[in-house]
Amino acid sequence: xxxxxxxxKDNDLKATIQRTSILQSIDKxxxxxxxxxxxxxxxxxxxxxxxxxxxxxxxxxxxNVIVEVPMNGxxxxxxxxxxxxxxxxCENCGYIMDTEITSKTKETLIIENFQLQSSQINLFGLCxxxx
Amino acid sequence: xxxxxxxxKDNDLKATIQRTSILQSIDKxxxxxxxxxxxxxxxxxxxxxxxxxxxxxxxxxxxNVIVEVPMNGxxxxxxxxxxxxxxxxCENCGYIMDTEITSKTKETLIIENFQLQSSQINLFGLCxxxx
DNA sequence: ATAATTGCAAATTTTTTGCAGGTTC
DNA sequence: GAACCTGCAAAAAATTTGCAATTAT
Numbered sequence: 001x002x003x004x005x006x007x008x009k010d011n012d013l014k015a016t017i018q019r020t021s022i023l024q025s026i027d028k029x030x031x032x033x034x035x036x037x038x039x040x041x042x043x044x045x046x047x048x049x050x051x052x053x054x055x056x057x058x059x060x061x062x063x064n065v066i067v068e069v070p071m072n073g074x075x076x077x078x079x080x081x082x083x084x085x086x087x088x089x090c091e092n093c094g095y096i097m098d099t100e101i102t103s104k105t106k107e108t109l110i111i112e113n114f115q116l117q118s119s120q121i122n123l124f125g126l127c128x129x130x131x
Numbered sequence: 132x133x134x135x136x137x138x139x140k141d142n143d144l145k146a147t148i149q150r151t152s153i154l155q156s157i158d159k160x161x162x163x164x165x166x167x168x169x170x171x172x173x174x175x176x177x178x179x180x181x182x183x184x185x186x187x188x189x190x191x192x193x194x195n196v197i198v199e200v201p202m203n204g205x206x207x208x209x210x211x212x213x214x215x216x217x218x219x220x221c222e223n224c225g226y227i228m229d230t231e232i233t234s235k236t237k238e239t240l241i242i243e244n245f246q247l248q249s250s251q252i253n254l255f256g257l258c259x260x261x262x
Numbered sequence: 263a264t265a266a267t268t269g270c271a272a273a274t275t276t277t278t279t280g281c282a283g284g285t286t287c
Numbered sequence: 288g289a290a291c292c293t294g295c296a297a298a299a300a301a302t303t304t305g306c307a308a309t310t311a312t
Contacts, residue, residue: 014266014312016267016268016310018268019267047268047269048268048269049269049270050302051268051269051270051271051302052267052268052269055267055303056267068203068204070202070207071201073199075301091248099242102239104239105239108233108235108239109252109254113258114219114256114257114258115256116254116256118254120251120252120253121240121252122251123240123242123245123247123249123251124247124248124249124250124251125245125248126245126246145285145286145291146287147285147292148285149292149293150292165276165277166276178293178294179294180295181276182277182279182293182294183292183293185276185277186278187292206276264312265310266309266311266312267309267311268307268308268309268310269306269307270305271305272304272305273302273304274301274302274304275302275303276302277300278298278300279296280295280296280298281294281295282293282294284293285291285293286289286291286292287289287291
């Protein structure tokens, strides 16, 4: 909890109970969309409004606290900002696992005439459980 | 034009003028969202409705004619279905270029305990013009 | 004390749906 | 001619906005 407060303050955002609670919800889930954040935070703070979540999703992205993970055919999910990584997405159970982008992979992504700044890699398939 | 007719029929869809015209618009643009398709097709077929575009975007995805390209912070774009490739996205001008995923890259994406089916790779940076 | 944030309700935007008439095969 | 598709208008869903009251620093 104190972690989230620090995280917010370090990124020039006031540490409100709504914000720490949204961050906790995202952190717990790993990757979660707006509606599921709402369902989750309401348990503890029943008056926390969806509008507040929308407003904060925007401002927390601007201030580099969270990152959008756009999804095919469904609403975007959000994750806490962390080191660069890729997503292993299970097409059966939907679980999203974060995995390091190896330096070997990075080397192969150096393209002529393109000045790379960041990358987004999603791998779809079956996780260990679902195989 | 006859290309799009064949493409549709090969994928069990009736070849209506609305569909060929939507496909032409996507093909021309490379990557385009629903609103921009609408603006474009209206030039030739002013009565073509946004509802028809939405309905066809869904059915054409189901029938493997087009593919969704989800975007951060904006509406999804769509492209014609083609061989696997990655996207080089210019953060300055927004241009999206398709590039082959080399076998070298693919080799590095073989992960233990994950049965890979497909991958989605977006590289963000500056295109040649914008550097 | 000040400036920012919240929750509510209302507005706006986006997407989906139902159905009568028209089109494709 | 049967099944499917379209356009319209209406409905539903998703997101944004304005503002008075509250809260963080």
